[in-house]
Amino acid sequence: MASKVLVVGSGVIGLRTALELLRRGAAVRLVSPAVPSSTCSHGAGGLWMPFHCDDGRTNRWSYETLEELSSGCEDPEGRGRYVESLPAVSFKAGGDSAVGLPDWASGEWSDAASSSLDFRRLTVDELYREAKSGRFRLPPRAAIVDAGYTHAWLFRTRIVDAPLALSAMLDEVRSHGGRAEVDVGTGRSYGTPGEMADDARRHGCDAVANCTGLGARKVCGDGELVGARGALIHFDRRSVAWTTDDGEGPMTDASVTIEGGAFGSPTHPCYMIPRGDMLVVGGTYLEGDDEPDVRPDERRGLLENARRMGIDVGRSEPVGEWVGLRPYRPTCRLEVDEGLSGEGLRFVHSYGYGGSGWTVFVGAARDAASLLLDR
Template sequence: MASKVLVVGSGAIGLRTALELLRNKIPVVLRSAHHPLDKKTCSMGAGGLYMPYKCEDPRIDKWSSDTLDELLHLANDEKKKSLVEIVPTLYLMSKHGGMTTEDFKDFESKDYVGGTNIKTKFPKWTTDPRLSFQHLTIEMLEWQNHALKLKIPSAEILKKAGYNFGWLFNAPIVDAPNMLKDLLEEVYEYPVDINVDMGQGYANTDEMVADAKDHGCDALINCTGLGSMELCNDKDLIGGRGILLHYKRDCKRNFSDANMERDTAILTEDGPWGTSTDPVYIIPRGDVFVVGGTYYEGNTNDSLTDDERKRLIENAHLMGIDPSEAYVDEWAGFRPVRKTVRMEIDEETSASNGVKVIHSYGHGGSGWTTYVGAAKASLELLHSD
């Protein structure tokens, strides 16, 4: 068992990992090249929607379940509930739907939609009853919405655009900036050595290990996200660029039905509105709507182009926002994407340096969906022989 741990990185994964250690009475040194509230950090800019995205590692089923436990607890805590909001969420599809949840349970393969053979099933996270997941046709959604009163485009608009099916579920949404602030404030409640604005930070793993030794740490946990491309020379890690516009949460919405009352997260990667690289979404987050987006691997542009801004304004209009009145801010950042999350003990580095080195990075667009589970997984590795 480690007597003191250096945690490197202060995004959602790093801060929650530091807290997991501190809550278990393990002293921590926290280091990060950037402050967690730096506007450009991925955790700061993220939409905060609970839904695994661009992370295919099977271990995220456990990590996301652990995270859901905590998010639902926070949403019901009078002192913390402003940090997490449970929001109806609609994921639109043009194809490969039209079956009930029961049909899907034993579904393996079937000729479907224009003779195309499709092999699919619901992701495991959708089976958690706390999310109230439903697979609906647009007609079923329209019928339910008479009671639900969701702020979504009309069935007529959706059908005309070619959307025939949707997933509807109740998703926690993290107010990312305020959650990071809250996590950092809790870290500061402990006697911990903190520097979360180091400028350039470390150049490589050896420098991290040396700093751990200098501070009397016998273990370190690397939660640097995309920074591990250089720190660890990780060729499997790549940035998945995302962009957002922020609009005022209290802005008027241009829906024809005046009875629509409940803000709803809406997402699609299907045409004509979206694609896998240019998804369309609106997420109510804190006092803003975030409207996106993109998923461009390897694109390093840290600001929006004029064409991208124009497309996001069009997306906002599709989602019922009058873009001329409600614009607040914009954001561009990079998801740390990897084929599998690097959640492991670095045996070679640990053996040669006498410091137990654990890596926890590469969670893709699922940082706020896995951050609690990832912290607990790091602690388990720390306890392991």
């Protein structure tokens, strides 16, 4: 069993892996060239829903994460909970081959988590009746019908306030005192995994967790890892004006996703995620696109998506925008590196979770910790 682990990376995967190791009794040295607020995890929507994470282990990781998120995830620093339970809707066009149920909705991995999802496939008419009785807000019905959407998935998801959650996780790592060394925001990156191993030995570590996300493309020379660029705009959730209020009292926000039909596509999904005090409107999923800023045409498209979601863009201005590169890989790399392990050192890679970092992070961290600690 490893007694001290060098964890490299301060995104959601690195921080939760460090926490898992500390909770199991190991000491941790957490290092990263970036602070959590400058990682892709910080700007992500935080929606629990498997998305571009192509691995046979994804469903199990997702359900383990859902179980933890369903506990509410209280911030130990007293800043409140950083997880919200809200309705989630994914619209499907009449000819969409995915109108049936996704495999992650089967409940195979956890009856309790599956029950909390309350996953249903509804017609558009059934969905809007459900929304009326449940008092949750959806895009204007006439536009959805005119665009050819006939069915939808409806389930109860969990949405993480990513900035608050990352801050809480880092604080929890630090709360372990002498068992946790934290050195993030250094601006210094490892050139190779071998350099990580050498640094681990210099600091008395007998194991390494490489959670560098997209950085592994260069550090590990991993040609299968690509950045899948996401572009978002933000609205102030507390004051945004809607075209969809019915005048009958307060309505609950819902997460809405459209990946096909007239409004969306796999490369340009249309979605809105209520996250903390923001409404996150997206988006793009463009592999190999490294443009760091929102392009003018993308901004126009994002504003159109906001309008489709029912935001009155004539009375509500975006309060921010963000671009991030999701670390996509055909199969996630969560495995022991046998070539670097040995001579008293265990080396584990954990990266390549695509657009599902906030969906799989608990299960992935538990598997990584087991590989590091259970010989």
